[in-house]
Amino acid sequence: MKENLKDFLFNLFLSSLIGLFVGMLEVTITNMSSMVVVTLITDSLIGAFIGTISMFTFIYIFEMKEMDIKIAFIAVFMIIAIVSSIPSIYLYFAENINISIVRLMSIVISAEFLGMSLCYYSYKKCLELNSKLLNKKKQFSQK
Structure with a gap:
């Protein structure tokens, strides 16, 4: 049930x-409209940048430096928040375009949810792969 x-x-x-x-x-x-297409392309490129930087950071902290997983998740969380906010901050300071806090928070919250979900999925896949590799190592050492 x-x-x-x-x-x-x-x-x-x-x-x-x-x-x-x-x-x-x-x-x-x-x-x-043409503005929507430009926005979608820009957002796609920003998402690809965030994903790439987050992935490398996660791999560096968790796998290469073998630090606590919480530190890796916090680092990825901060990267997503900072990079997601940069376009809005740029528009506000450089272009003098007011960005509503509701719009900024909707961007950051959705990016955090999706990005951290992907990070958690990657973490689970790493654990699964490591488990398989340890099992193979045990099999070879028993022979």
């Missing part, structure tokens, strides 16, 4: 995210 509820809630969550994505796609296509 508990497993069925867990599966139901997981399906409900993923389905709502898919619905949200479809709704955002509909709003974007309906309101498409």
Whole structure:
């Protein structure tokens, strides 16, 4: 019974995210303009930059320096927050364009949620891979 509820809630969550994505796609296509295309390309490039820097930071802290996982997660969290805020801060100080705090927080919160989810997924994959490698190492040492 508990497993069925867990599966139901997981399906409900993923389905709502898919619905949200479809709704955002509909709003974007309906309101498409050259400014929207530029914004989407810019946001895509910023996301790729954040993801790359976060991945290298996570690998460096967790795997190469073998520091506590919490430090790696905090570092990734800070990178996502800082880099997500830079375009808005630039627009405010360099271009004198007012950015609402609601808009900035929606950007940072969504970037944090998605970025940290990806980081956690990567962490779990690293643990799984390490476990498999340790098992292989044990198999070879027993022979």
